[in-house]
Amino acid sequence: MAVSPRPPIVAVMGHIDHGKSSLLDYIRKANVTAGEAGGITQHVSAYEAVHEHEGQQRSITFLDTPGHEAFRALRARGAVAADVAILVIASEEGVKPQTIEAYEAAVEAGTPVIVAFTKIDKNGSDIEKAKYSAVEHGIYLEGLGGSIPYTGVSSKSGEGVPELLDLVLLTADLAELTADPDAQADGFILESSQDPKRGLSATLIIKNGTLHTGEYVVAGKAMAPVRFIENFINARITEATPSQPVRISGWSDLPPAGTPFVAAATKKEAEHLIEATTSGVMTSYALSNAAEGDVELPLILKTDVTGSLEAIKHELRKIAHERVGIRIVVEGIGAVSEGDVKQAAASGAHIIAFTVSTDSNARDLAERTGISIESFSIIYELFERVKTLVDERAPQITVEEILGEAKVLKAFSVAGNKHVLGAKWVSGLLTPGDLIKVDRRGIPLGNGKLTNLQVARSDVKEIKMEGEFGLQVETKADIAAGDTLVAFRTVTRK
Numbered sequence: 316m317a318v319s320p321r322p323p324i325v326a327v328m329g330h331i332d333h334g335k336s337s338l339l340d341y342i343r344k345a346n347v348t349a350g351e352a353g354g355i356t357q358h359v360s361a362y363e364a365v366h367e368h369e370g371q372q373r374s375i376t377f378l379d380t381p382g383h384e385a386f387r388a389l390r391a392r393g394a395v396a397a398d399v400a401i402l403v404i405a406s407e408e409g410v411k412p413q414t415i416e417a418y419e420a421a422v423e424a425g426t427p428v429i430v431a432f433t434k435i436d437k438n439g440s441d442i443e444k445a446k447y448s449a450v451e452h453g454i455y456l457e458g459l460g461g462s463i464p465y466t467g468v469s470s471k472s473g474e475g476v477p478e479l480l481d482l483v484l485l486t487a488d489l490a491e492l493t494a495d496p497d498a499q500a501d502g503f504i505l506e507s508s509q510d511p512k513r514g515l516s517a518t519l520i521i522k523n524g525t526l527h528t529g530e531y532v533v534a535g536k537a538m539a540p541v542r543f544i545e546n547f548i549n550a551r552i553t554e555a556t557p558s559q560p561v562r563i564s565g566w567s568d569l570p571p572a573g574t575p576f577v578a579a580a581t582k583k584e585a586e587h588l589i590e591a592t593t594s595g596v597m598t599s600y601a602l603s604n605a606a607e608g609d610v611e612l613p614l615i616l617k618t619d620v621t622g623s624l625e626a627i628k629h630e631l632r633k634i635a636h637e638r639v640g641i642r643i644v645v646e647g648i649g650a651v652s653e654g655d656v657k658q659a660a661a662s663g664a665h666i667i668a669f670t671v672s673t674d675s676n677a678r679d680l681a682e683r684t685g686i687s688i689e690s691f692s693i694i695y696e697l698f699e700r701v702k703t704l705v706d707e708r709a710p711q712i713t714v715e716e717i718l719g720e721a722k723v724l725k726a727f728s729v730a731g732n733k734h735v736l737g738a739k740w741v742s743g744l745l746t747p748g749d750l751i752k753v754d755r756r757g758i759p760l761g762n763g764k765l766t767n768l769q770v771a772r773s774d775v776k777e778i779k780m781e782g783e784f785g786l787q788v789e790t791k792a793d794i795a796a797g798d799t800l801v802a803f804r805t806v807t808r809k
Contacts, residue, residue: 321494321557322363322374323487324520326396326426328417329403330410331695334433337470338403339377345473346375346480347548360505360518360622361560362547366480373484376520376558378505396503396520396573397426399486401479402454406432406467407439409448418454427490429482430456430465435474442467494557498524500578504534504570505560506622509649513564515539517621519555519576526555530578531585532563534570538585539563541578569648572622602631602641611642612708613664614701617651619671623694624648627669630698639705651688656680665689665704669697718802719743724783725796733766734788738800745778745786749802753792763790765802 327335346364361378378397400421404414421428430449432442446456446465455461464482468475500521507517517539519532526532530541543551545562555561570576579585602614618624624646631641644664645655651666651673657680659666666681668690673681681688691697720741727735747768753760768775769785778784788794 318493318495321492322376323398323483323490323492324361324376324378324396324558325399325401325483326378326421327401327403327431328421330405330408330413330417333403333405333408333411333414334470335403338401338431338433338468338476339379341470341473341476342377342480345476360620361520363559364480366477366484368481368484374558375480375483376560378520378560396424396505398490398492399483400424400426400428401483402428402430403433404430404445404449405434406442406445407434407437409445410452410454414454415452418452427486428454428463429479429486430454430463431475431479432465432467433470435467436469436471494523496525496556499580500524500526500530500532500555500576502576504572504574504576504621506572506620507566507569507648508620509569510564515566515569516562516564517566517570518560518562521555521557521559521561523557524578525557526561526578528553530580531582532576532578533585533588534574534576535568536589537566537568537570537574538589539566540582569621572620572625602628602643610638610708610710611640612701612705613642613644613662615644615655615659615664615666616646616669617655617666617671618648618669621648623669627694627697630694631701634698634702634705636705636709639709641701641705650674651677653677653680656684656686656688659686660684667691667697667701669694713805713807715803716806717743718749718804719745719779720802721745721778721784721786721800723794723796723798723800726794727785732763732789732791734763734790734794736786736788736794736800737783738786739783740778740781741799743779743802745800745802746776750804751788751790752801752803753788753790753794754799754801755795755797760794760798761790761792763788763792765800 327339329335342364343362346366361376364375364377365372366375402418404410432445434440435442446459449456450459454463456463456465466475466478466482468479501524502520502522505518505520510516526541528541528544532539532541541563542565544555546552547560579588616624616627644662645658650671651668653674653676655666656677666688668688670692673688689700720743721738722741723736723738725737745765747765749765751763751765765786766789767787768778
């Protein structure tokens with residue numbers, strides 16, 4: 316067993332618009348050779364950068380993930396996604412809600428955090444203020460009561476980026492990351508997709524061992540022959556070493572993001588590994604609970620890659636409603652198909668598409684049958700829409716709202732159902748037109764309607780303070796002195 320250091324795997328997380336993408340783009344352009352950077356033509360989900368540290372050229376793998384939702388989804392499936400997390404905080408804005416969520420996701424995963432204060436080139440930049448904003452929210456920086464290292468960076472000029480990469484490598488060295496390059500490869504699926512040219516493809520992150528062409532890879536119930544290996548610039552390589560992101564095509568099924576993978580020398584060995592693995596995801600299952608007898612919102616989810624699918628489901632599990640649950644009728648990768656529309660028509664499901672198109676046949680059928688296909692490119696917008704659908708699906712309930720009470724002092728006259736009474740205010744507000752309950756020592760006698768109010772023989776519009784007054788009530792109940800009159804209204808709520 317020849318254990319040797321391996322390059323760190325880094326996730327960049329933080330609040331939207333705080334400069335995650337800009338920072339990754341700058342590192343990609345500045346730390347990947349010009350020819351390689353220009354050759355990145357497809358989404359490989361991760362890339363390798365090189366940085367000179369203490370006189371040595373060191374490699375760093377960056378995960379180009381959608382954010383902390385995907386990070387948590389990977390973690391939920393058992394994948395230790397990153398060795399180091401860079402938490403970006405805009406120096407002119409400070410900590411925002413998603414900053415805290417991203418930080419908590421990294422802490423939950425046990426991943427060391429480095430803070431990058433971005434946009435230091437902007438006029439409104441105030442790193443000192445941003446630092447104290449971090450500390451106020453429990454992100455304890457070095458020199459301010461904690462041990463989290465930090466630096467300021469500009470994704471435009473590159474100022475501070477070399478120092479940030481130095482911090483990444485120092486943090487990685489402290490963690491003593493090692494791997495055995497001579498072992499059979501294992502790691503996890505970063506994401507998978509249905510590629511029009513390559514078929515079912517997946518991006519793998521190798522955590523240990525070396526992957527060679529001619530082997531097989533197994534992830535859950537899915538397997539693929541390693542006929543060729545593509546690195547992050549789409550170049551074909553014959554082997555892949557620890558911490559490398561690579562793409563493998565030709566899978567038997569789409570392996571979900573976060574699924575651990577192992578390499579096998581032969582197809583027979585790969586098949587034995589699959590037999591020992593539990594079966595995959597159900598076609599229809601409850602995503603959130605509803606009480607027995609309550610309703611469910613059925614959904615059909617179609618996304619671009621499995622990483623997005625897991626992230627979306629993670630977010631949707633946060634939607635809690637006491638009378639409505641969410642049921643995933645169908646989930647899948649790729650364009651919305653005619654079959655999806657037929658399934659929606661049969662089940663009453665809403666079709667939710669995330670960064671995928673809709674087949675022309677599916678679109679035509681949806682228009683003819685009145686099936687709605689809603690497309691999104693931002694997870695939070697999708698989340699808000701599903702939350703609205705859940706609220707709309709909730710059954711209406713009617714509740715009684717108490718408005719006021721009065722105690723009957725005397726029953727003056729009765730003409731048909733009209734009772735003229737003398738009463739004393741007890742609480743709340745009484746107004747002509749209110750519905751009235753008649754109660755005698757806790758026993759309900761019946762309901763009626765308050766038709767008139769008088770004080771000192773003059774009509775009034777309301778009674779809302781202590782005193783005696785006259786009133787007329789229409790009811791079939793037999794009202795007597797000592798009875799309680801309760802004014803109420805019915806309210807319909809979701």
